[in-house]
Amino acid sequence: MELALEIRGLCKAYPGFRLEDVAFSVPRGYIMGLIGANGAGKTTIIKLVMGLIRKDAGCVRILGEDHDGREAHLRERIGFVHETPAFYNHLTVSAMRGIVAPHYDRWDDGCFLLLAEEFELPLHKKVGTLSKGTRTKLALALALSHHAELVVMDEPTSGLDPVVRRRLLGKLQELIGDGATSVLFSTHITSDLERVADYVTCLHRGKVVFFSTRDEVRDRWAMVKGPPDRAGEAVGESYYGMRRGEVGFQVLTSNAVEARRRFGDGVLVEPATLEDIMYYLGRSAS
Amino acid sequence: MQRSLWALLAKELRVIRIGVVIGLPINLLQAITFLKWDMLGYVSYMASGTSLLALAGTIVDDRFRMDPFFASLPIRRELVVAARYLWCGLAIALMLGLIIGESRALEALGILRPRASALPATLGASEAVLFLLATALPLSLFLPFHYRWGLGAGAARFSMAAVGVALLGAGAGLVGRAAGRRPAVAIGLFLQSVMAALGPAVSVLLTVLLLAALGCVSCLLSFRFYARRDL
Numbered sequence: 010m011e012l013a014l015e016i017r018g019l020c021k022a023y024p025g026f027r028l029e030d031v032a033f034s035v036p037r038g039y040i041m042g043l044i045g046a047n048g049a050g051k052t053t054i055i056k057l058v059m060g061l062i063r064k065d066a067g068c069v070r071i072l073g074e075d076h077d078g079r080e081a082h083l084r085e086r087i088g089f090v091h092e093t094p095a096f097y098n099h100l101t102v103s104a105m106r107g108i109v110a111p112h113y114d115r116w117d118d119g120c121f122l123l124l125a126e127e128f129e130l131p132l133h134k135k136v137g138t139l140s141k142g143t144r145t146k147l148a149l150a151l152a153l154s155h156h157a158e159l160v161v162m163d164e165p166t167s168g169l170d171p172v173v174r175r176r177l178l179g180k181l182q183e184l185i186g187d188g189a190t191s192v193l194f195s196t197h198i199t200s201d202l203e204r205v206a207d208y209v210t211c212l213h214r215g216k217v218v219f220f221s222t223r224d225e226v227r228d229r230w231a232m233v234k235g236p237p238d239r240a241g242e243a244v245g246e247s248y249y250g251m252r253r254g255e256v257g258f259q260v261l262t263s264n265a266v267e268a269r270r271r272f273g274d275g276v277l278v279e280p281a282t283l284e285d286i287m288y289y290l291g292r293s294a295s
Numbered sequence: 296m297q298r299s300l301w302a303l304l305a306k307e308l309r310v311i312r313i314g315v316v317i318g319l320p321i322n323l324l325q326a327i328t329f330l331k332w333d334m335l336g337y338v339s340y341m342a343s344g345t346s347l348l349a350l351a352g353t354i355v356d357d358r359f360r361m362d363p364f365f366a367s368l369p370i371r372r373e374l375v376v377a378a379r380y381l382w383c384g385l386a387i388a389l390m391l392g393l394i395i396g397e398s399r400a401l402e403a404l405g406i407l408r409p410r411a412s413a414l415p416a417t418l419g420a421s422e423a424v425l426f427l428l429a430t431a432l433p434l435s436l437f438l439p440f441h442y443r444w445g446l447g448a449g450a451a452r453f454s455m456a457a458v459g460v461a462l463l464g465a466g467a468g469l470v471g472r473a474a475g476r477r478p479a480v481a482i483g484l485f486l487q488s489v490m491a492a493l494g495p496a497v498s499v500l501l502t503v504l505l506l507a508a509l510g511c512v513s514c515l516l517s518f519r520f521y522a523r524r525d526l
Contacts, residue, residue: 059367062525085369095364097310097355104309111302112368 011037012070013159013191014058019067021053026215028053031067033210033220035159038188040181042202043195044283045212046291051195052092054212055163058193059089072158085114088157092164094148098137102130102147106154113155121154142173149177153184160184162194166201174198178205199283209283213290219263227280231265232289234258235276242271250289261289299370303378304385311351318348323397337398338422342429345390349383349434357446363526373518376442380514383438387430391423420495424502431506435513443520 012034019031028050035041043051056062058069060080069076071083096105102125110116125132128146131139139147145165152160160181166174182205184190196202202209202223209226211218219226233243240258243251247264261281262268269278281289308315322344329337356362365375440449440456464479471478490498 056363056526061363061366063523081369081371083369084367089367091363091367095360097359097361099313100310108302108306108309109368111305112299112370 011073013037013039013072014041014193015068015070016054016058017068019054019057019069020065021057021062022065023053026050026053028057028215031212031215031217033208033217035191035193035208037158037191038185039207040185040192040194040205041208041210042206043193043210043212044197044199044202044287045195046197046287048214049212050215051197051212052163053215055161055193055195058161059084059087085155086158088152088155088160090145090148090152090160090162090165092167094144096136096144096147099135101133101135102139103132105136105147106132106151109151110154115155117154117156120156121150124150124153142169145169145177146173149180158190160190160192160194162192164195164197166196166198174201181205197287199287202283211283211286211290213294218286218290226283226286229263229265230281230286231262231268231278232281232285233260233262233268233272233276233278235272239272239276243268250292252292261285261293299374300378300381303365303370303375304382307352307378307382310355311348314351315348318344319393323393326394326397327401334398334422335425337394338426339429341390341394342426345387345426345430346434348390349386349430352382353379353441353446362445366526372521376514376517376521380438380510380517383431383434384510387427387434390430391426394426395423420499421490424490424499427499427502427506431510435506435509439513439516439520442517443524 014035016034017032019028021028026048031050031054033041043054045051053062057064058071058076060076072086074083076083097108100108106118106121110118110121124130128143128150130143130147130150136144136147149162149165152162166177169177178201181192181194185192206223208220208222210220219229221229233248234257236257237253237255240251240253240260243258243260243262247262247267249261249263251258251260262278265278265280272278322341326337326340326344329340356365366372437449437453440453443449444452468477468479493501
């Protein structure tokens with residue numbers, strides 16, 4: 010399978026934070042979601058992919074090419090949406106387009122105008138007067154107007170209202186429809202990923218907890234819920250973040266098949282949501 | 296690459312154009328007050344205005360945190376730095392041209408002449424050298440600090456370094472005076488004699504060449520610092 014993005018052994022250390030041995034890949038034509046709590050390392054990975062920060066070790070390959078020393082060249086083929094898009098607030102939407110466009114060989118003004126119309130961007134309004142949602146839509150229009158083959162977005166849906174969020178997610182699905190464009194996006198809003206992601210990479214404190222297809226996640230990870238007297242049976246490496254109460258217990262497992270076999274009929278084993286996974290992994294670590 | 300360089304220069308002008316349209320005429324009018332009294336004051340005033348013009352884009356970029364934005368475009372960071380240096384050079388050249396024109400025009404009108412000093416009414420070679428030194432030298436020294444640490448932290452470190460150098464100079468002056476010598480005066484006299492020996496044209500040319508060399512070294516340092524900075 011042709012890969013749009015391949016990351017191996019990626020490391021980056023900051024005071025108080027360490028990204029360790031991160032590895033995952035995004036096949037062409039698919040959407041990969043990066044999830045994790047705040048501080049898990051999502052933004053660090055995206056910055057490393059974009060070449061905004063320098064890696065300590067590891068390898069990043071984008072669209073089949075090694076990233077080292079070719080970041081600028083590869084960015085021609087990447088569309089990037091920053092978590093809080095930076096613009097000159099005193100310039101108009103149209104003027105911002107004029108600042109970005111000359112740097113791309115494949116810039117398509119017609120495409121930008123179509124997207125501007127679709128996103129209802131006011132071309133002659135100053136960027137500083139736009140709402141957060143409209144700023145994100147502007148960032149997206151700028152990122153998609155040079156026919157990017159890989160779209161990288163850092164928390165694009167945070168702070169957006171549900172209507173705008175749904176439209177944005179719809180746009181992402183539309184993008185990969187050509188089979189050549191791929192999307193990597195980070196979020197801590199897990200319901201967004203449930204809706205659109207084909208692959209999920211879950212991060213916790215700078216490490217990859219799992220990287221798999223959305224269906225594999227649904228099959229492998231489960232919530233085990235049962236009476237308090239059976240809580241002691243949930244022992245082993247595949248159980249995370251046990252919660253005990255007077256009426257019962259809840260625990261996350263990364264091996265649903267084994268849990269069903271172990272507990273039998275007296276205990277409920279149901280698919281875990283991504284939110285469950287994030288919550289119980291965090292609980293387990295603390 | 297060339298297209299991106301021009302685009303970055305055009306961006307510089309675009310983001311500060313309100314400042315240029317309003318600030319530049321005010322600067323030139325205000326400078327007449329200085330020109331009326333003292334050519335040295337006029338040159339110093341215009342040099343500060345020029346430094347502000349040269350760094351206006353840097354200040355605006357910092358205000359809107361645009362570094363990651365440009366670093367995510369398909370351009371090398373070296374090009375971003377080169378465009379900024381080129382803009383500074385253009386700003387200095389433009390302002391030098393403007394002040395030469397302004398002083399000449401005012402002299403031709405015969406309405407304004409410096410009274411409080413013995414300096415000439417029009418901008419001569421030594422004033423041009425002074426102007427270039429007062430603009431290009433601090434900018435060349437400051438920009439590597441900016442590209443290494445960012446505008447705020449870079450300016451703080453640059454100021455501390457400047458104060459440190461000034462204190463060292465003052466200390467050296469005190470030691471020299473105690474020994475019955477005045478190093479600052481001696482250096483000034485030496486430079487004056489060199490300029491007199493070389494003639495005004497060669498002096499200006501030599502200063503321009505020295506400043507250009509310093510600018511190149513500064514630019515190379517900035518390339519190195521900015522390429523390694525996490526944004």
